[in-house]
Amino acid sequence: MARSVQCEILLTVPQSNSSDVADVIVVGAGVVGAACAYYAARSGLSVTVVDRGPVAGGTTGAGEGNLLVSDKGPGPELELALLSTRLWREMEDGVPAASEYEPKGGLVVASSGTAMDALRHFARAQATAGVTAHEIEADRLREKEPHLAPGLAGGFHYPQDAQVQPALAAARLLRASGARVRTGSEVTAVLTGPGGEVRGVRTPSGDLHAPHVVNAAGTWGGELARLAGGDLPVLPRRGFVLVTEPLPRVVRHKVYAADYVADVASDSAALQTSAVVEGTPAGPVLIGASRERVGFDRTLSVEALRRLAQGATALFPLLAGVRATRAYAGFRPYLPDHLPAIGADPRVPGLLHACGHEGAGIGLAPATGLIVARLLTGAEPPLDVKPFDPGRFPAAA
């Protein structure tokens, strides 16, 4: 009698104890995984987060923390960004303050009359989608940013743009979620049942069980999809960020030249740089936004740094005498159409994707997490998720 009961238990819950069972396993302890865990836990689900590295060890830890609406034209990504902007602001549990959330606003500047016309046209279209943008005439730019270079044609101020410190944001969201966090634990297999449905994941320290697995592995999301028998064409796009010595607040907003917008949406593999310059609460000025497709190569590119420095000193001439103390590289996860994959895998029941946010993952994380939580609990998503359908790509041969 006793023996048969034991066997039954073994059959239904193989090799497990309660700590290895959850409602959902999130793979990836970056900001997107953390946001998925946060909203899933608030929906009443028990969550385990697993990552082969530390918290924020991948793209999150190499980001600037941009929460931008200014660089997005009308469309599904802008809707996601606008929702995220609101969610960041309304987030509870002290997460925004502990993540150095700063609603500093963005300032996009144009160097010529032609560029200013284009920017005006762009801002008008954004306004119809709910973006607030104020035109700043050339002679008033310095009221917003006293150290801007002379001779610019004008710009637009975007009060909805904001910033967080991305690693802190991920760590604070994870902590607030109350999820079990297993860092340093690599997923080596996705466990599936007889019908191909997800049952959990395998790690070197044991199997974890759950009826749902969320792929928030960022740039490495393609690998995880393949482990599960799915397919997602996520690829890395390298970016460098230059960091200066600490300064008093000489740059007040996120300031960038209008050409950044074209680079973000570009399909080119070649190096593109358009400096996004911003001060931080801690003092250093961050200069971001080179983009190139070079695989996972971390080697310093002097050319990328040269162009970032050139862009930044062109916008703020006083930075020429300021020293860069460090530079870091990260890999933005991008999909062929530059939209993230958020939703159920078309082939693997129980597998959800939440990756491929390219350079906007910090900003888009809360909306992504909320959508995933709604999908997991069978509730209505907060916006139309069709454009993010992971099944929109033709399967690899």
Add this chain to the structure above:
Amino acid sequence: MARSASEPYDLAVLGAGPAGIAGAVAASEAGLSVALLDASDQTGGQYFRHPAPTLRARRPHALHHDWPAFARLRGRLEASTADHLRAHHVWTVTRESADAWTVHALTGADGDGEHPVRIRARAVLLATGASERHLPFPGWTLPGVVAAGGAQAMLKSGLVLPGRRIVVAGSGPLLLAVASSLAAAGAHVPAVVEASGYLGYARHPRALATNPHKLLEAAAHGSVLLRHRVRPLTRSAVTEAHGTDRVEAVTVTRLDRHWRPVPGTGRRIACDALAVGHGLVPQTELATGLGCATRRTPDGTTALALDGLQRTSVPGLWAAGETGGVGGWLLARVEGELAGLAVAAQLRGRPAPGGRVAELRRRRDRMRAFADAMAAAHAPGPGWTGWLTDDTEVCRCEEVTAGHVREAVSGLGARDARTVKLLTRAGMGWCQGRMCGAAVACLAAAGTAEGTVPPSAERRPLAVPVPLGVLAAQPEAAQPEAAQPEAVQPEAAEPEATRPEGGAGPHGRADPA
């Protein structure tokens, strides 16, 4: 001086300490064109630091019992064809191919007059030496608390003492050398406080027996200390420095085998300066930035992994001296010569002189074995963090306390130095973690099973801070390399306007042109 832009050097040697000079001399005498770069105006590196000629020191070598050997090596450099490029601060090294390298440097003293220089070479020898390892303790930021090696450097280059009554503390063979230099220069040294026991050496009798010069060296320091009545206290540490405007006394506490302070054993020693150091850390950032493989030394530092001919794992890049593991100037000189001969053999396509190479390799292996034995004997034990209070500042640049770091570990799940840095800013400041890196790594590891000093192959893509104006003025990559970069035209720096409406939206097909 610098040659024409079309002609790279055969070899660029980074660092003009014993390893770099020996490498430059060997390569140059074998017929290679050599550039020897160093941030300092002088040769000699940290070890053979000596007063600037303007100080008119009568006996600059009085503090160096190996001075004659160094003077001979320097004489060969001066007689060679190698170009000694002084005051060159290398900020990065880039590799176009296995035999096409560019060394990016800033010249001039720190401050305004600096301008960028690029040295091209067919091979690179890294001889960048080591820096001091610091383990913090309450009061370590007080004026009068100086680095042990720093105190010696001050003495060697400026002939000044950090105080009159100087406690020397920490761990490693450097302490005895520092204490005997300070005592010989007239300071009163009330105690040399060593966290390890010297008994550790006894576990490596072979390494000791085959390195008799090391015993002689220790005996020399020992007799100086004896003469000046300096008491060495082993298995003890300075666990707190006291004072308001300046250090006035230190608390010395007994340690157990794991470097945990033994409660109730602390006693005060009055002093007006404390020279403290916990061994040396190889300076490897230029190499790790290029993807070189590293190894962990017995005392928990990260050194470059090198083969029998001093090659790193990246073809075209050699290393010698402390970058491959701290081992002293004699080892550095041997490795430098070996590397110089190996580079010459490779570039000339003919074998190196077999007998000389075999002899150098034998001597290197013998001294490496001794260095590893020393490193093992002085490896920091995991218990040292026990003397940190939560309000002890760990990262001085960013003012991050031990409590902040502990909170990131226990509250936010940080398990390694990089994550602690991301969550607390420890190591993000001016020194880029050179001061706090070891301590932060230990505190982070407190949350892991290892619980001891973890490896920390730190990435510092910029080896020294670089003004943005200098970075911006680099010649464009697509253009042929020029020896001196042209000044950037203001127009060229203007961001080009593009039309956002065409390619702005995520669905738009932007024209990247």
